[in-house]
Structures are given as C-alpha cells and as structure tokens.
Amino acid sequence: MSDNDALNRVDLCFVVDTTGSMGMFIKAAQRHLLDAMDALRAGHDIDLRVGLTEYRDHPPQERSFVTRFHAPKPDLQAMQKAINALKAEGGGDAPEAVFDGVHAACGEMPWREHSRRFVLLVGDAPPHGARAHERREEAPEAEPAGGRGRRSRAADLCPCGLTVHDVTAAAESRNVTVHALCMVADAATVGAFTAIAGGTGGACAPAQSADKIVGTMGAVLEREFSSLPFDRETLRVARGIGEPDTERVAEALGCPRVQAAASLARLGKRGFLDALSAA
Amino acid sequence: MQTFERDLRLEMLNSLLTTPHRKLEQVADVHKEMVGMDPIFYGHLAVWYQRSGDVRDHKEVFVGNLLASDLPEHRDAGFVLLQELPPYQVARVVDFLKTLRGKLPRSARTAVTRYLRKREADPAFFDRAALRQRKAMKHLYASLHIPPGARADAVLFKDTPPPDSLAHVIKAVAKAETPAEQARLIVEHNLPFTIAVGAVSKLTPTLLVALINAMSPQEVINNLASLKKRGALDHKEVKALIDQKIERAATSDRVSAYKARVASEVADLDAETQARLEKVTDEQVKKRGRITKSTALLVDKSSSMENAIELGKRLGALISGIAEGGLTAYAFDTAPYPVKAKGDTLGDWERAFGHIRAGGATSVGCALEAMRLRKEAVEQIILVTDEEENTSPYFADAYEAYQRDLSVAPNVIIVRVGNASTWVEQKLQEKRVQVDTFRFEGDYYSLPNLVPLLARPSRLELLLEILDTPLPERDDK
Structure with a gap:
C-alpha cells in the first residue's frame, strides 16, 4: 500500500473506566462506543482501526490491573465483541487511574503511519490528584530527573506520578x-476530563451529549476527509515540484492559494510532507 | 486614573477588540455592559472607534447607543457621527435601536431627518445615495414616517425620476441601442458598477472599460469576483485597467486592508493580481501605525495548533511591514524553530513557515529560552497559542530567566487560538508581568485591531488617547 x-x-x-x-x-458506555464506531464508519470512506484500553486503579485499591490494552482486531466485529465483553469490577476509592489509561493508550x-488519531475517554470518576487538572499547584522545588512535568503536592499525585501534563504531552x-465522555456531572471529573481533552485540542461532553462528541469527531473527519481527492492531487503536485x-x-x-495552504496543512500534520521538508 | 477604573476600561477595550463581527447580538451585549460600567469612557471610546476602528457592527452599535444615551453630550455626538455614515449603516442603526434596544429615541429620528434633508438639498448627493442604496433610503423614510420631498418621492417611491436625475439616466442606459451609447452614458454620469451592470444586457469590453473607469479602487476590489465572472480579467486592456485601480488602492485613504486580502482569497485570481492585492493589504496596514518596539512573534505549532500556524503567517505579514524596531519569529512545540521571512508580504511568510507542520507536545517557554541563550532582547512578545503547555520550560519560568539575564521586561500579548485555557496568562499575572490577551475566533478582519495595541508603549497610553478624543458637537444648535 502506498x-x-x-x-x-x-x-x-477507546479508553474506558471498568471499575465497579x-x-x-x-x-450505556458500550452503546456509545459502538455508536461512535458506526458513525465514524458510516459517513466516510475511511480505513478505520480501533483499539481499546481498560483502566481501573493502582494497588492496594485494585489488584486486577491498572490498565489493560486490547490491540486492534483484523475486523471491527471482533472489537465490537471485546467492547460488549467489558465488565465493571473493583476500583476501591473514588479516583481512578484515568491518567494511566490515556497515557497507556497513547x-x-x-x-x-500518517493516520488521523483519536482517543475517546469514557469514565465516571476523576483521576488521582483531584486538583491536579486545575494546574494551580505550587511550582516544584526541583524537577525530578527525567521529570514528568510539574509535581503537585504528594497527596494529590497519581501513585505512578503522572500528571495531566504528562498525559497531554504523550498524546500531542x-x-x-x-475527546472525553463524562458519565457523571461532578465538577472534579468534568474538570479533569476537560483538561485532558482540551490540552490535546479535543472536547469533553457529558454522556447525555454523547452525540455531540461523536458529532465533533465526525466534523473533524468531515473536514479532513471530504477533501481527499483534492489532497491526493496536492500531494502529487507537491512531490512533483519537490517542495x-x-x-x-x-x-x-489552478486553485486559490488559501485552498492549497489548507490542503498542505492537512497533509503536513499527518507527516505526508516530511520527506519533502527534509529534502 | 484609579487602578480599578483603569482595569475596568482595559477590560472594555479588550472586549471591544476581541468580539467577532457579524454577530450583532453578541456585539450589542458587549456594548450594553460597557455603557453600564463606565458611560463617560464609553462616549470617548465610541468617537475614537469611529476614527480608528474597523468593524462595522461596532460602529453602528456605538452610534445607536450614543443616540439613546441619557447624556445630552452623547446624544449630540451620536447625531454628528450618524451624519457621517452611508445610508445602509444609518438603516442598520435604526433597526438596531428598534429591535435590540426596543425603542427609537426622538434624538435618533431628528438625526435621521436631518440626514435625509441634507441629501435632498443637494440633488447630486441625493441621487448617488438613492442610486447606490435605494432600499436603505426608502427604509429610512418609510420606517420613521419621514415625508420625502417632492424630488425624493418621485425618485424613490413614484418611480418617475425627473430628467436631471441619475435614476433617469439608468433608464436611458437600459434603453440605449448600442454598447457605445451605453458606455457614453456610464462615463458621462460616472454610474456605479453594481447599478449599471444590471441595466445593460450584454457586457462588451468597451462597456467594461466604461464601468471600471467609474469605479473607485475599493469598488474594484469588492467586485473582483463579479468582474472575473464577467470575463474582465481575460481581456488584456480591461485587465490592465483593473491593475491600475488596484495599484491606486495601495495609497488610497478609503480602502480596507483586509477586504483586499479576502478578495484575493475568494475570487480565485491569477498570481499577479493576488500579488497586487497583497501589496494593497500591506500598504493599508502600514497606515494603521508603526511598531517602534522590538517584537518577538512566537507561534505554537504543537499537535493541536494547526490553526495557529496559519495565523502566525498572517500576523508575521501584518506586523513585519510596520515593525520598525525589528521582528524576531519562532515556531515551537517542545523545541524552538526560528522563522525567517525574506520580505514582509504574506507570500514571504507563507514560504518562511513552509516547512513548519503542526505536531509534538507543547513547551511555550522553549522559544523564549532560546532567545535568552542567543541574547535576543525584545520589548514585547506576541504569543500565538492555546496556552495548553505541558512540557518544561514553561513560559512564566522562562520569562523570569529572560528578564533576569537580559535585563528587559517585555510586555506579552497572548493571541488565543482554539479551545484555549488561561494558564499562561495566570502564571504571568502572578509574576506581575504586563499581559494582554486577544481571542482569535477565525475572523481575519479583526487582526488589524492588534496594531494599535502593538504600536503603543502600553495599553494605558492607548486609554489616555481614547479619553483625550473629544466628543463632536452639533453645529446646528
């Protein structure tokens, strides 16, 4: 395949909280995930591949697993089965390993190579470090060696040390x-999910507005993929020119410059122009 | 000026500069808050904006609110400012007062009556207004129940224009038997393109030349798409005439910089015409002010910031032509990428950003850190970002080191893009850094609003300039 x-x-x-x-x-979460898959497949001529990450919590709150990744299956029906088989168990205290889930998925x-990439986070509890997402913590006295961004108070940290910065940096x-779907409306969860999504250019919505999230992702795809034939031409021409x-x-x-610029921006963001830029 | 008062006024100014146009209800809400907060300042701001602002909606709402003010000085200022508007804007002021404020004050009716009578008293003035903006003129008479004079009535309502009127000439153009005769009438009476084009059945090159000759540079720019559709750009002599008009637009005092840019983007023009329009844009922006302070433009190119790169190009082109104090530019993700344009046109900046692609995590401070190490001292920093930094060095920390090592304290203007947070602004405020924010909503028309901010030493000075703007007084009292 070229x-x-x-x-x-x-x-x-998909990154899904599967605690009790x-x-x-x-x-409802399973339905939203399957709906999202169907909506993304239906509206566009796209080559969709889907993975799944479950997250629960760190020991001693939860001993089954912190995160569990299900690799993309050869066909999407197999992934639908994996989604339908999700079970909610354990978890211990209220906050969960949200940061770990997103970080692991990334x-x-x-x-x-060159794919348009999304994570859809679905959960009902905030990450450990309830205030970490607010990012108003005190500046660290010293950045840890090979540090993972700023540290908040120890009590506010995820046991593994991850912060919202680490997660958004990993994604970016x-x-x-x-994008994030919040199954509850409490401020800590909504705030944390919004911070994670916002930090990567995505959006967060309550589960009642699941359509909105799917719609947002659909709009992004629409914007990027409705111009596929034009982008193919742009890529061909850019390669012919050599830059x-x-x-x-x-x-x-024979098009306005702004149209060509937008097409090149789409191609560039997905790495199609790297070889030209390096030449 | 008390600190509280100053902050409030800065907040008003910020709202004014950042509200997108074409959303009249949103604009009206912003103005309502401003009037309530500080009516005295609002009056001066209204007059200043008529002279210095760009956005039509704001101008109309200002005039409407002044006319409806409780202060006689404001009503008088509104009266004078309304006389300077074209008929379609006067009609929009009237509609704004009726629909969004719910009433038409007597002062507004008096001002519109004076407006119409002044035009009626000068047939040539009246004819041109009636020809170009017939619907708006009729709307003003009818909606305010202002009885038209006999000539106005014949031209606008009875459709029996007198022989000496332009409306009569238009009828003659429609009836003329040859394109040459039509061209003669168009040239002799200097008929506007948008009106005359509707009166002729077939556009020949002769007629196109006549029509373009009658157009102002701004009209040529506004109607480029229409002219192209009618084949004007395919004819060598006609195209040369259009080029001449565009050349003149660069030095004209009545041409909008961003209309030229928008025209170049929507009309699908050849490269040469686009280059001419770019020159118009650049020259017009230069008239808005000069930036004497050394300036750095730092553009976030992290994964989520595809739009910031496009904005960075446009800001680079906007600023570089007027940056007398020098302009340093970087794009950044977790590393700084120097951006060097060979000139000050959009094309130059397009090429300079040509190899910059959105991607990577976000260290807003890394470019400033590079400037510190290279000892590139500047007096102001324009930061195009969503403020979602997630990797060290963070901007506020880098700023502190920069300030310490280079002994400068540049003010920071954050141009927010996308789903932005306020993180960087908060951290800078905690360190008492002068920081202003400008929310970019995808409206490229609003970008020249940045120039007055960049061209002055501080926003405080801009506030003082606004407060020094006198309210115009009526000369008929």
Whole structure:
C-alpha cells in the first residue's frame, strides 16, 4: 500500500473506566462506543482501526490491573465483541487511574503511519490528584530527573506520578486528539476530563451529549476527509515540484492559494510532507 | 486614573477588540455592559472607534447607543457621527435601536431627518445615495414616517425620476441601442458598477472599460469576483485597467486592508493580481501605525495548533511591514524553530513557515529560552497559542530567566487560538508581568485591531488617547 492510500486512515483507541462504579453506566458506555464506531464508519470512506484500553486503579485499591490494552482486531466485529465483553469490577476509592489509561493508550496503540488519531475517554470518576487538572499547584522545588512535568503536592499525585501534563504531552507528541465522555456531572471529573481533552485540542461532553462528541469527531473527519481527492492531487503536485510551496502548488492546481495552504496543512500534520521538508 | 477604573476600561477595550463581527447580538451585549460600567469612557471610546476602528457592527452599535444615551453630550455626538455614515449603516442603526434596544429615541429620528434633508438639498448627493442604496433610503423614510420631498418621492417611491436625475439616466442606459451609447452614458454620469451592470444586457469590453473607469479602487476590489465572472480579467486592456485601480488602492485613504486580502482569497485570481492585492493589504496596514518596539512573534505549532500556524503567517505579514524596531519569529512545540521571512508580504511568510507542520507536545517557554541563550532582547512578545503547555520550560519560568539575564521586561500579548485555557496568562499575572490577551475566533478582519495595541508603549497610553478624543458637537444648535 502506498502512503497515498494511507490518506483515509483513522486510528481510534477507546479508553474506558471498568471499575465497579461504572456498573450502572457500562451498558450505556458500550452503546456509545459502538455508536461512535458506526458513525465514524458510516459517513466516510475511511480505513478505520480501533483499539481499546481498560483502566481501573493502582494497588492496594485494585489488584486486577491498572490498565489493560486490547490491540486492534483484523475486523471491527471482533472489537465490537471485546467492547460488549467489558465488565465493571473493583476500583476501591473514588479516583481512578484515568491518567494511566490515556497515557497507556497513547503508548500502546500501534498508530499507523500518517493516520488521523483519536482517543475517546469514557469514565465516571476523576483521576488521582483531584486538583491536579486545575494546574494551580505550587511550582516544584526541583524537577525530578527525567521529570514528568510539574509535581503537585504528594497527596494529590497519581501513585505512578503522572500528571495531566504528562498525559497531554504523550498524546500531542503522537498527534493524538483526545475527546472525553463524562458519565457523571461532578465538577472534579468534568474538570479533569476537560483538561485532558482540551490540552490535546479535543472536547469533553457529558454522556447525555454523547452525540455531540461523536458529532465533533465526525466534523473533524468531515473536514479532513471530504477533501481527499483534492489532497491526493496536492500531494502529487507537491512531490512533483519537490517542495511544499503553496504558491506553486496553487498555480499548478489552478486553485486559490488559501485552498492549497489548507490542503498542505492537512497533509503536513499527518507527516505526508516530511520527506519533502527534509529534502 | 484609579487602578480599578483603569482595569475596568482595559477590560472594555479588550472586549471591544476581541468580539467577532457579524454577530450583532453578541456585539450589542458587549456594548450594553460597557455603557453600564463606565458611560463617560464609553462616549470617548465610541468617537475614537469611529476614527480608528474597523468593524462595522461596532460602529453602528456605538452610534445607536450614543443616540439613546441619557447624556445630552452623547446624544449630540451620536447625531454628528450618524451624519457621517452611508445610508445602509444609518438603516442598520435604526433597526438596531428598534429591535435590540426596543425603542427609537426622538434624538435618533431628528438625526435621521436631518440626514435625509441634507441629501435632498443637494440633488447630486441625493441621487448617488438613492442610486447606490435605494432600499436603505426608502427604509429610512418609510420606517420613521419621514415625508420625502417632492424630488425624493418621485425618485424613490413614484418611480418617475425627473430628467436631471441619475435614476433617469439608468433608464436611458437600459434603453440605449448600442454598447457605445451605453458606455457614453456610464462615463458621462460616472454610474456605479453594481447599478449599471444590471441595466445593460450584454457586457462588451468597451462597456467594461466604461464601468471600471467609474469605479473607485475599493469598488474594484469588492467586485473582483463579479468582474472575473464577467470575463474582465481575460481581456488584456480591461485587465490592465483593473491593475491600475488596484495599484491606486495601495495609497488610497478609503480602502480596507483586509477586504483586499479576502478578495484575493475568494475570487480565485491569477498570481499577479493576488500579488497586487497583497501589496494593497500591506500598504493599508502600514497606515494603521508603526511598531517602534522590538517584537518577538512566537507561534505554537504543537499537535493541536494547526490553526495557529496559519495565523502566525498572517500576523508575521501584518506586523513585519510596520515593525520598525525589528521582528524576531519562532515556531515551537517542545523545541524552538526560528522563522525567517525574506520580505514582509504574506507570500514571504507563507514560504518562511513552509516547512513548519503542526505536531509534538507543547513547551511555550522553549522559544523564549532560546532567545535568552542567543541574547535576543525584545520589548514585547506576541504569543500565538492555546496556552495548553505541558512540557518544561514553561513560559512564566522562562520569562523570569529572560528578564533576569537580559535585563528587559517585555510586555506579552497572548493571541488565543482554539479551545484555549488561561494558564499562561495566570502564571504571568502572578509574576506581575504586563499581559494582554486577544481571542482569535477565525475572523481575519479583526487582526488589524492588534496594531494599535502593538504600536503603543502600553495599553494605558492607548486609554489616555481614547479619553483625550473629544466628543463632536452639533453645529446646528
């Protein structure tokens, strides 16, 4: 497959809280995930690949697992089965390993080259470090060696030391946009989920507005993929010219410069122009 | 000026500069708050904005609110300012007062009556207004129940224009038997393009030349898409005439910088015409002020900031032509990328950012840290970002080190893009750094609003300039 064919790749990783408190929401969450998959597949000619990360909590609150990753299956029906098999158990105290879930998804999902990448976070409890998302903590006295961003008070930290900064940095460095669905309306959870999503350019919505999140992701896809034929032409021309020169591309395509610039921005963000830029 | 008073006024100014246009209800709400907070300052701000501002909606709401003010000085100022507006804007002021304020004060009716009578007294003045903005003129007479004079009645309502009127000439153009005769009438009476084009059945190059000759540079720019559609750009001589008009637009006092840019983007024009329009934009922006302070433009290119890169290009082009104190530019994710444009046009900045792609995590402070190490001292920093920094060095910390090592305290203007937080602003305020924010909502028309902020030593000086702007007085009392 040439990288030209990679233009319609979309990689999506669901990150789902499967602790006991999600018991009453798990059916709704499963439905939202499946709806999201269907909506993304239905509206566009896209090559969709889906992964799944479950998260619970750290010992001693929970001893089954902190995060558990389900790699993308060869067909989406197999992933639907994995989603339907999710069970809500354990968890201990109220905060959960939200940061770990998103961080693990960003690191473990085998993101394909040039794909448009999303994480959809679904949960009903804030991360450890309830105030960490507010980011008003005191500045650290000393950054830890190989540090993971600013530290808040020890009591506010996730046991593994992750902060919202680490999570958004992990997502951004892999070009992943995080969207979040909040199954409850408490301020700590909404605030934390909003901070995670906002830090990557994504959005957070309550579960009652699940359609909104799916709609937002759909709108992003619409924007990026409705111009696929044009983007293919832009890529062909840019490669022919040997550099991503907006004016020359626009002239060759006979289109306004702003249209060529937008197309090059889409291609550039997904790494299609890296070889040209390095040349 | 007390600190509280100053902060309140700065807040008003910030709201004014950052409210997107074409959302009249939102604009009206902002103004309502401003009037309530500080009516005296509001009056001076209204007059200052008529002279220095760009956004049409704001101008109209200012005039409407002045006319409805409890203060006689404000009503008089509103009366004078209304006389300077074209008919369609006067109609919009009237509609604003009726619909969004719920009443039309007597002062407004008096001002509009004076407006119409002044035009009726000068047939040439009246004819041109009636020809170009017939619907708005009729709306003013009808909605305010102002009886038209006999000539106005014949032209606007009875459709029996007298032989010496332009409306009569338009009818003659429609009836003329040859394009040459139509062209003669258009040239002789200097008929506006948008009106005359509707009166001729077939556009020949001769007619196009006549029509373009009658157009102002701004009209040519506004109607470029229409002219292109009618084949004007395909004819060598006609195109040369259009080029001449665009050249003149660069030095005209009545041309909008950003209309030129928008025209170049929407009309699908050839590269040469686009370059001419860019020059118009650049020249017009230069007239808005000069930035004497050394300036740094730092543009967030992290994964979520695709829009910031485009904005960075436009800001670079906007600022570089007027930055007499020098301009340093960087893009950044977790590393700084120096951006060097070879000139000050949008094309130059497009090329300078040509290899910058959105991607990576966010260290807002890394570019400033690079400037500190390179000893690049500046007096102000424009930061284009969503403020969602997640990697060290953080901006406020880098600022502190920069200030300490280079012995400068640059003021910071944050241009917020996307789903922005207020994190960087908060941290700077904690360190008592002068920081202003400008919310970018995708409205490129609003960008020239930044120039007055960048061109003055501080916002306080801008406030003083506004307060020194005198309220105009009526000369008929």
